[in-house]
Amino acid sequence: MLDTLTFLLEKLFLLAHIKLSSLLPPLPRRCDRDEAPQPAGAPRTFHRGDLLEVPRTLFTHSGIYMGDGRVAHLIPDILPALTADGRRIQEMVTNARLLLGVLSKRAAIRVDSVEDFAYGAGILLNVMDRAVPRSPLPGEEVARRAERLVGSVSYSLMWNNCEHFVTYCRYGAAQSLQTDQFCEWxxxxxxxxxxxxxxxxxxxxxxxxxxxxxGTALPTLLVPFTLWMAS
Structure with missing residues (x-):
């Protein structure tokens, strides 16, 4: 049952993503050599406090580099709400755990290796610096902010996702560029x-x-009326 629900939601999100991609304007980012994602296994020099991004099928996932090949990132996860077994929680988050975390609004800010964080995708380095108007905080301060937040947190696609976490750590104020794009659409x-x-x-x-x-007359009247008043 869970596998079927996961499959249906993935297809629904994919269709929504295709529609959004055709309508949303691109983020105001310059194109230069740092824009191209580098393979996760390629030799890279990351510094403590760097902001790493990895493109997914439906979104871009973000994290803060902590040093020693580790990345702190916020990811939906139901397991911390079900068990206190740290060893089980620290295992890689499966699609089922992630989906149930989204539905239950539970997440964890956790520290994983760069390889596990990237999950085979290319890595973008500090690209968000060009889209956010605030200047980045010093790298050590960024990493310390991330360290203080590690643990279980509530989750919201709109108000508390991985971008809110990294922008709070790196720029001092939580913001989600992807959420802003969706709201504009x-x-x-x-x-x-x-x-x-x-x-x-x-x-x-x-x-x-x-x-x-x-059941049919009320939506027929209320929905167009609401859209008319809001337009």
């Missing part, structure tokens, strides 16, 4: 009055197919 949908007409037509179609009832 959502606002553009609300402002587009064609969507009001579309939702009204869909509501009328549902009443024609399912009949007039509170």
């Amino acid at each position: 959502l606002k553009s949908l609300i402002r587009d009055q064609r969507n009001i007409v579309l939702t009204a037509l869909l509501g009328l179609l549902s009443m024609a197919c399912l009949g007039v009832s509170p």
Whole structure:
């Protein structure tokens, strides 16, 4: 059952990601030699407090380099809420653990090796410095902030994800560029009055197919009205 749910959610997120990618503007980042992801196994020189990013299928995952080949990062994980066995918790987070962490809003800020953090993906180094208006804090201060936060935390896709963690550590204020992009896309949908007409037509179609009832009439009236007032 869990595997089926994971598969369906992954497909749903993938479709949403494709749609968002076609509509969202790119982040204001310069293109230079540091922009190209380097293979996880390639020799790199990281410094304590560096911000590492690895592209995933649906998003970019971020962490803070702690030195000695270790990275602190925030990742959804249900296991810390179920057991205090540190050895089990420190094992690599599986897709099932991650999915249940997202659904239960549980996460952990943990320290893993660079290889486990990258999970075979290329690594971007301090690229976010060009998109965030604040200057980075000294590397040692960045790493100390990350160290103080290691442990179980609450999770939210919108308000407390891996980008909020790294931006708080490196720039002194939590922010998620990917969340900001999503909100801008959502606002553009609300402002587009064609969507009001579309939702009204869909509501009328549902009443024609399912009949007039509170379950069909109320959404038909309230959803277009809400979009109209918000546009």
